[in-house]
Amino acid sequence: MSTREAPSDAVRIDPHTKTKTTGHEWDGIEELDTPLPRWWVVTFYATILWSIGYFLAYPALPTLSGGTQGLIGWHSRASVARDMEQLTEIRGPVLERLANAPLEEIEARPQLLSAVRALGAAAFANNCAGCHGAGAQGAKGYPNLNDDDWLWGGKLSDIRRTIEHGVRWDADKDTRTETMPAFGRDGMLDAEQISLVADQVRAMAALPGGRATAQGAKLYDDNCSVCHGVGGKGNHDMGAPNLTDALWLFGSDKDTIVGRIANGGGGVMPAWGDRLDEPTIKALAIYVHTLGGGE
Amino acid sequence: MTTSADMGKAKSGSLYAPRKAIYPRRVEGQFRRIKWGLLAFTLAVYYLLPFLRWDRGPNAPAQAVLVDFPHRRFYFFFIEIWPQEVYYLTGLLILAALILFLMNALAGRVWCGYLCPQTVWTDLYLAAERWIEGDARERARKDAGPRTAKIWREKIAKHALWLAIAWWTGGAWVLYFADAPTLVYELATFQPGISEAYVWIGILAFTTYMLAGHMREQVCLYMCPWPRIQAALTDEYALNVTYRYDRGDPRMSLKQASALRSAGAPAGDCVDCGQCVAVCPTGVDIRNGASLGCVQCGLCIDACDAVMAKIGRSARLIAYDTQMNCERRHRGEAPIYKPLRARTIVYAALIVAIGGLMSAKLATRDDARLSVLHDRNPLAVALADGGVRNAYTIRFANMNAEPRRFLLEMSGIDDAELEIVGVEPDAEGRMIVGVGPDQTREARALVTLRGGRKAKGQTPILFTSKDVESGASVAMRDVFVIP
Numbered sequence: 184m185s186t187r188e189a190p191s192d193a194v195r196i197d198p199h200t201k202t203k204t205t206g207h208e209w210d211g212i213e214e215l216d217t218p219l220p221r222w223w224v225v226t227f228y229a230t231i232l233w234s235i236g237y238f239l240a241y242p243a244l245p246t247l248s249g250g251t252q253g254l255i256g257w258h259s260r261a262s263v264a265r266d267m268e269q270l271t272e273i274r275g276p277v278l279e280r281l282a283n284a285p286l287e288e289i290e291a292r293p294q295l296l297s298a299v300r301a302l303g304a305a306a307f308a309n310n311c312a313g314c315h316g317a318g319a320q321g322a323k324g325y326p327n328l329n330d331d332d333w334l335w336g337g338k339l340s341d342i343r344r345t346i347e348h349g350v351r352w353d354a355d356k357d358t359r360t361e362t363m364p365a366f367g368r369d370g371m372l373d374a375e376q377i378s379l380v381a382d383q384v385r386a387m388a389a390l391p392g393g394r395a396t397a398q399g400a401k402l403y404d405d406n407c408s409v410c411h412g413v414g415g416k417g418n419h420d421m422g423a424p425n426l427t428d429a430l431w432l433f434g435s436d437k438d439t440i441v442g443r444i445a446n447g448g449g450g451v452m453p454a455w456g457d458r459l460d461e462p463t464i465k466a467l468a469i470y471v472h473t474l475g476g477g478e
Numbered sequence: 479m480t481t482s483a484d485m486g487k488a489k490s491g492s493l494y495a496p497r498k499a500i501y502p503r504r505v506e507g508q509f510r511r512i513k514w515g516l517l518a519f520t521l522a523v524y525y526l527l528p529f530l531r532w533d534r535g536p537n538a539p540a541q542a543v544l545v546d547f548p549h550r551r552f553y554f555f556f557i558e559i560w561p562q563e564v565y566y567l568t569g570l571l572i573l574a575a576l577i578l579f580l581m582n583a584l585a586g587r588v589w590c591g592y593l594c595p596q597t598v599w600t601d602l603y604l605a606a607e608r609w610i611e612g613d614a615r616e617r618a619r620k621d622a623g624p625r626t627a628k629i630w631r632e633k634i635a636k637h638a639l640w641l642a643i644a645w646w647t648g649g650a651w652v653l654y655f656a657d658a659p660t661l662v663y664e665l666a667t668f669q670p671g672i673s674e675a676y677v678w679i680g681i682l683a684f685t686t687y688m689l690a691g692h693m694r695e696q697v698c699l700y701m702c703p704w705p706r707i708q709a710a711l712t713d714e715y716a717l718n719v720t721y722r723y724d725r726g727d728p729r730m731s732l733k734q735a736s737a738l739r740s741a742g743a744p745a746g747d748c749v750d751c752g753q754c755v756a757v758c759p760t761g762v763d764i765r766n767g768a769s770l771g772c773v774q775c776g777l778c779i780d781a782c783d784a785v786m787a788k789i790g791r792s793a794r795l796i797a798y799d800t801q802m803n804c805e806r807r808h809r810g811e812a813p814i815y816k817p818l819r820a821r822t823i824v825y826a827a828l829i830v831a832i833g834g835l836m837s838a839k840l841a842t843r844d845d846a847r848l849s850v851l852h853d854r855n856p857l858a859v860a861l862a863d864g865g866v867r868n869a870y871t872i873r874f875a876n877m878n879a880e881p882r883r884f885l886l887e888m889s890g891i892d893d894a895e896l897e898i899v900g901v902e903p904d905a906e907g908r909m910i911v912g913v914g915p916d917q918t919r920e921a922r923a924l925v926t927l928r929g930g931r932k933a934k935g936q937t938p939i940l941f942t943s944k945d946v947e948s949g950a951s952v953a954m955r956d957v958f959v960i961p
C-alpha cells in the first residue's frame with residue numbers, strides 16, 4: 184500500500200477551491216480543511232452542555248454509599264411506582280368487572296375473557312411457572328394443566344380452591360390434606376405384596392407387562408380401593424389419581440409404582456390465598472381452566 | 479464539483495464557518511411558474527386534506543385521511559388499513575424510493591428543486607420575507623446598515639408571519655390524527671385534555687421555523703443525505719441544470735461580443751452578468767459545473783433566459799442538459815438524449831410491478847381475517863385416554879362496519895374434535911363466533927384426537943372461518959402435532 188501521511192509542512196492552499204488543506208494526502212488525494220457550519224458546531228457543544236445538565240439532574244455516578252442522587256430528586260423506583268399506579272388505574276375497570284362477574288360466566292364474555300386470560304397468564308408466569316412450567320406443561324411430580332386429568336377436580340370451583348388453599352400446605356387450615364399412606368415403610372405390606380399390587384395396578388391401566396392375579400386383586404381391594412375406587416378410577420375428593428388412564432404423574436414403570444406404594448406421600452402446592460388478591464386468583468383459575476378446557 | 483467555495487469561508491484555522499447569508503433575488507419565468515404551481519398544489523393538499531370527509535357508515539370516522547392511533551387504524555379514502563397490514567406502508571415506502579430513483583435517473587435532483595418539503599416551505603418563507611422586507615438587494619442593504627426602527631418593525635413582522643406559517647404547518651399535521659373540525663374547535667377554544675396536540679404543534683412549528691426560516695440551504699448542503707446518495711445513483715445521461723459552456727464561453731461584455739461577431743469571429747453568449755448566481759437559493763454559481771449545492775430548481779435558467787431575451791440571443795444558455803452533451807457539442811458532435819436506459823426501464827418496471835401488486839392485493843383483500851397461532855409450550859398434550867390434544871389461539875377479525883358471525887371449522891385430520899373455550903356449539907353442533915363491527919376477537923381452540931395409539935409427527939390441518947350470512951370464507955393452515 185502506498186498510503187502515507189505527508190509531513191505537516193505540506194499544508195497549503197488548494198488552488199481550485201482556495202481552501203486550506205489539512206496536509207493529509209493519500210494516493211495523491213488531498214484533504215481539504217473545510218470548516219463545519221457554525222450551527223453544527225453550536226449543536227455539538229449544546230449536546231455536551233446538555234449531557235452535563237443531565238448528569239447533574241439525574242442519579243449518575245455510583246459512589247461507595249450508593250451513588251449521586253441528582254438535583255431534581257428523580258428516582259427509578261419512584262418512577263416505577265408511578266407507572267404501577269397508572270397501570271392499576273388503567274386496569275381498574277377490567278378488575279372491577281372481573282370482581283363482579285360470577286366465575287362461571289366469565290368465559291362466555293369474549294372481551295372480558297381475553298383481558299382476564301392476559302391477567303391470568305401474567306400471574307401464572309410470575310407465580311406458577313416455576314413448578315408447572317412456562318406453558319403449564321408440568322413435569323414429573325408436577326401436574327400438566329393442559330390435559331384432562333385432574334387430581335383434585337378440573338371444574339372452575341375446584342381449580343380456584345386448589346389455588347387458594349394449596350395442597351398439603353400446612354399453613355392453610357383449608358388446604359387439602361389427604362395423603363397416600365406409606366404401605367411399605369409403615370409395615371402394612373411386605374415387599375412381595377407391594378410387587379403384586381404394582382402388577383395388579385399396571386394390569387388395570389393396561390400397561391404392557393401388567394399382571395393381574397387373584398392375590399393382587401384382593402390386596403388392591405383391601406388396601407387401595409378406599410381412595411382410588413374399586414375400578415381404580417380415582418377420586419377427586421381425596422386427590423387420588425385415576426390408575427386406569429394413560430397419564431402418570433410420577434411415571435408408570437414398575438419401580439416407580441412400587442416406590443409410590445412403599446413410601447406414599449404426594450406433592451405439595453402452596454396456598455396462594457394469602458399472597459394474591461381475589462381478582463388475581465380468579466384470573467388464574469380462569470386461565471388454567473381455559474388451557475385445556477378444564478372439566 | 480465545487481464545494482466549500484460556494485458554502486461560505488472561514489478564517490483559516492477556525493473550526494467552523496459562519497453561515498454566509500444568501501439573498502436570492504426574485505425571478506420570473508417558466509420554471510418559477512412551475513414552482514409556484516407545485517407549491518400551491520402541495521400546500522393545498524397538505525393543509526386541506528384533513529378536512530375532506532368520507533362517509534364510512536356509523537361505526538367508522540368520516541375523515542378521508544386519518545391515522546387513528548387509539549383504534550389502530552389508518553384510513554385513506556376507501557382504504558382502511560389494519561395494523562397487521564403494515565406491509566402496505568412498506569410497499570409505499572419502496573415505491574416512493576423507486577420513484578425518487580427514477581426521477582433522479584431522468585433529471586437528477588429535481589425532487590429537491592420542486593417537491594421536497596424543505597424547498598416548498600423555504601420558498602414560502604422567502605416569499606413572505608420578500609413581501610415584508612423587499613427583494614435581495616434591499617435586504618442585503620438593510621442587514622448591512624444600521625438598525626432603524628422601521629427595520630426592527632419589519633423584522634418583527636417577518637418573524638411573526640414565519641411563526642404563524644409554522645404554527646399552521648404543525649397544526650395541520652395533528653389534524654391527520656384526529657377528527658379535524660372537532661380538533662380545530664378544541665384548539666381554538668383551548669379545551670383541556672389536548673396538551674399532546676399542543677406539544678406536537680409546538681415541535682413541528684419550531685422545526686418548520688428553524689429549517690425553512692433560518693437554515694434553508696444548509697439543510698440541503700449539510701443535513702440531507704439524499705445529495706450524497708443521489709450522487710452515487712446518477713449517471714452521465716441524467717439531465718441536470720447545466721451551464722452550456724460550449725456556447726457561453728469565453729465570457730465577455732456585450733460590446734466585445736458584438737464586435738467579435740461582426741468581425742465574423744466566434745464569441746461566447748455569457749455576458750458575465752451574474753444573474754444566475756443572484757437568483758440561486760443555495761448560492762451556487764452553476765457556471766463552475768455540476769455542484770453538490772445545486773438542487774435543480776431551474777431558477778437560474780429563468781434568470782439567464784431573461785438576460786438572453788434582453789440581449790437578443792436565443793434562450794437556454796443554462797438548461798436541463800448533461801455535462802456529456804456540452805462536451806460533445808464542444809467537439810462538434812451531436813448531443814444525445816436517452817431517457818430510455820437500462821436503469822430507467824428497470825426502475826419503471828419495478829414501479830409498475832410493485833404498484834400493480836399492491837393494487838391487486840388491495841382490490842382482492844378480504845374484509846375478514848383469521849389468524850391461527852399454535853401453542854408452542856407444550857406443542858401437544860397427552861390425554862388420559864391415550865389421545866392427543868393441540869391448542870391454538872385463534873383471532874377473528876371483522877373489518878366491516880357491521881357486526882358479523884363466523885362459523886369456525888377444522889379439517890385435515892379425521893375424527894378430531896374441535897372446541898372453542900367459552901363458545902357453546904349450536905343445535906347442529908356448529909361453533910359460531912360473533913365479532914363486533916371493526917373488531918377482532920381472540921378465541922382459544924382445542925383440537926382433540928381421542929384414544930388409541932397415534933402415528934407420530936405433524937399432520938397439516940386447515941381452519942376455516944365462514945361468514946354465516948354471506949358464506950365468504952377465509953382459511954388458515956396449521957399443523958396437528960402428535961408426540
Ligand code: SF4
Pocket residue numbers: 719754757758759760761762763764771772773774775776777778779
Ligand atoms: S444553480 Fe440554478 S438550478 Fe441549481 S440551485 Fe441554483 S438556481 Fe437552482
Ligand code: SF4
Pocket residue numbers: 721726747748749750751752753754755765781782783785795796
Ligand atoms: S445569467 Fe446567463 S449571461 Fe448572466 S452570467 Fe449567468 S450564464 Fe452568463
